[in-house]
Each structure stands twice: as structure tokens, then as C-alpha cells.
Amino acid sequence: MARLNFPPAALPASTEQLRKEVRAFLADEIAAGTFVPRCDTWLSQHSPSFSKKLGDAGFLGLPWPKEYGGHGRTVLDRFVVVEELLAHGAPIAAHWVSDRQSGPSVLKHGTEQAKRELVPGMARGEVFFSIGMSEPDSGSDLASIRSTATRTDGGWLLNGTKVWTSGAHHNHYFIVLVRTTPLGEAGAKHRGMSQFVMDLRAPGVDIRPIRLLSGRHDFNEVVMTDVFVPDHFLMGELGNGWEQCIGELAFERSGPERYLSTFPLLAALIDAVGPSPSNEAAATLGMLVTRLTALRRLCISVAVSLEQGRLPVTEAALVKDMGTKLEGEIGEAARQLVPPGTNAAFDQLVADAILSAPGFTLRGGTNEILRGIVARELGVR
Ligand SMILES: Cc1cc2nc3c(=O)[nH]c(=O)nc-3n(C[C@H](O)[C@H](O)[C@H](O)COP(=O)(O)OP(=O)(O)OC[C@H]3O[C@@H](n4cnc5c(N)ncnc54)[C@H](O)[C@@H]3O)c2cc1C
Secondary structure, three states, rough: OOOOOOOOOOOHHHHHHHHHHHHHHHHHHHHHHOOOOOOOOOHHHHHHHHHHHHOOOOOOOOOHHHHHOOOOHHHHHHHHHHHHHHOOOOOOOHHHHHHHHHHHHHHOOOOOOHHHEEEHHHHHOOEEEEEEEOOOEEEOOHHHOOOOEEEEOOOEEEEEEEEEEOOOOOOEEEEEEEEOHHHHOOOOOOOOEEEEEEEEOOEEEEEEEEEEOOOOOEEEEEEEEEEEEHHEEEEEOOOHHHHHHHHHHHHHHHHHHOOOOOOHHHHHHHHHHHOOOOHHHHHHHHHHHHHHHHHHHHHHHHHHHHHOOOOOHHHHHHHHHHHHHHHHHHHHHHHHHOOOOOOOOHHHHHHHHHHOOOHHOOOOOOOHHHHHHHHHOHHHH
16 A cells, blocks of 8 residues: 655744744734735735735745746745745735746746746746636546647647636736647547646637626636747647646645635634633634644645655645645634624634635645545555
8 A cells, every 4th residue: 555655844943034034024014004814815815016025025936046036945945934924814816826836837847938038027926827727627627628729830829718717817827738639639638738838918818707706806717719829838848738737736735825724714713712712612723723733744744745856746635635624614613603793804804714615625626536636545446
């Protein structure tokens, strides 16, 4: 039976200095009224000016080479910065995808021209990316995508529809997975796909909002009609898109955003129940905090694996499954323990958490799919 590999989870002492710097930065921003802590800010709170401030302060593109505008630091340094941003409920949606996965992908698979054109802007907090994977009939079964890229002079023409594309109405580019060999000719459905960087402002791109019940606009349908993509925006090898995409998912699934989306609410809930909570509140909070602490250790361990150059796909799937469940339960606990109308800021955090909760266990791969990955790796499926 294969084993899950969670190496000892310890953040080096050097990261603690960085943590102090981020905390001081965030305390100043909160004091200046730049933002009020909210839940699920990495998906829903889009603030280019705040992202730019983070870029100016050197908090974006931390592990990227200095040659491309990064800071030559470690994955664990980034972990600490991200942990603080999430825990403080800061508005980080604008740069989120570029800092987490598109930057690393372009650095790993992009052409030299693409790296020079895109990565420094991402590290400055000026160039923002979305994710172009899901399609109307292809979510969990991503390999069934039907969007295509066909050859043209100097590049490619992209056609098809992507869906649930978070932030596409704000962002500049997405990395899009499309077929470059028709399904019938590819041999197997996981073959014949390629990844491109596509400009979301290019002619032929139609971005249509998909709104939440509340009217909030986070994600979109992106319809591509003969959208031109230049040759230098092909990512990696032609036909190798599936493998590249799987590598990207290890970054997408493994971070602290998979258990900290509702942390600002948990912190507010602890304040709200006060120093002498009821037995019910104490038991509930004790259980939530204990699980959070254990998840944090697992998550740091996954970050250690990434730092060591491994792709901990299965371990990340496990952490995401358990973490996203906890995020939803925090919202429920807050709703049950504190009656609405007690405190407007608290009510807002509860509303954020409850409204976003259905997405926690879906985005980035559903929990059923993640459990399937873990079960297969453990040899029980
Ligand atoms: C808030 C949010 C933001 C998102 N942002 C993006 C984005 O920016 N870019 C992007 O590309 N996508 C994005 N997505 C899409 C997301 O990746 C998909 O929703 C997800 O992969 C599931 O696909 P689906 O919605 O088509 O559901 P389906 O695949 O149709 O699944 C429906 C249900 O069936 C279950 N199911 C399906 N197959 C199996 C199986 N083999 N075994 C057991 N159960 C199964 C699923 O678990 C799920 O419960 C986002 C989704 C959400 C909710």
C-alpha cells in the first residue's frame, strides 16, 4: 500500500521575522482604514490597489527568481505571508491566482519571452490572472474538455467556452487548457491537450457574469471565438497540457486558503462568546480550534514537500478535503452560537461565510474527487 508522505512540519526561524513584518504592514493598513476583515477574501475581495501595495512591499512573488522580479526566497516564506493575509481577512483576490499558481507555471513552462513579459508585473502586483480549466460539461471530468486551439500564422486561434472563471471580469489573462489534437485522433482523452496564456481583453473574448443569489459577481462564463494567441504564449510542450495542469493543481489545492477562508469569523466568534463561554460554545470552539491546529501542521508539511521540489498531489487532496469541510462548519457554528443583530461586523462575516460555503468543497476539485485520489493512492480503490 502506498503511503502518504507528510514530512516533519516546522517553519524555519527566519520566517518568523517575515511574519512580524507582514503583521506590522497589515496592522497599519487596518488602522488606516484600507480594509475591514472579511471572509473568503482570496476569491471575492478584489483590490488592485491593495495588491499593488503588497507588491511594492515585496510580499508577492517571494519564491520567484530575482531575474524575473521575484525575491529569491522560499515557498515557506510565501506560506507565512499568505497565512497572515488570510487570517487578517485582507482583500487579496486580484493577485491571488498569479501569485499562487500562474507565476510558478509561467516560470516553469513559459517561453523566455512570456516570462519577461508577464512575471515581473505579477510580482509588482499589477498583472492578474484567472484559471481557465472548467467548461460547461467538464468539471470533475476535466479531460473531457472541448475547447480547441488551431494553428494560424504566428500563433493559435482559440474557440470554446470556459465556465466558473473567477475574476475573469477583473483580470488580465488566464492560463487556458484546450485541445490541440481532436479527441478522436489523440488516442486517449488525456492526450492532445495544451495550455496557453490568453489575454482576457483580446478581440473575440466575451466575458459573461454568473451572479450569486445575493447579486455578488465573482465568476463568469468566458466564450472564446477565434481568439488569437501568439506562439510565445504556448506553455510548455504542445500536447503536454494535462500533465502540466495536474502539476498546477498541487499548488492550487495545497495552500492555507483551503482551511483559512473563514478564519476571520472564527477569531470574531471567539471574541463574541467572551472569556466565560457556555459549555456548548466552549466544546464547539475547542473542537474547531483543535482541528484547525492539526490541519495547519499538515498544510505546513505539504509546503515543506513543495519546497523540497516534490508534487504532493495526494497529500494536498487530503488537506483540502478536511480543510474545506472545517471552513463550512465555522460558518454554521457562528450562526448557531451568536444570534444575528448583536454586532453588524460579525453579521457580515457570518453572511460572507454562509454565502460562500457551498463553493468551499467544490472549487479546485470536489471533495468526492479528492477522496477518490486519496483512496487510489492508498490502494483501497
Ligand atoms: C467558487 C468557485 C470558483 C471556481 N473558480 C473556478 C475558476 O476560476 N476556474 C475554473 O476553471 N473553474 C472554477 N471553478 C469550477 C470548479 O473547478 C468545478 O466546479 C469543480 O471542478 C466541479 O465541477 P462541476 O461543477 O462541473 O461539477 P461536476 O463535475 O458535474 O460534479 C457534480 C457532482 O458530482 C460529483 N462527482 C462527479 N464526478 C464524480 C466521481 N467520479 N465520483 C464521485 N463523485 C463525482 C461531484 O463531486 C459533485 O458533487 C470554481 C468553482 C467554484 C464553486
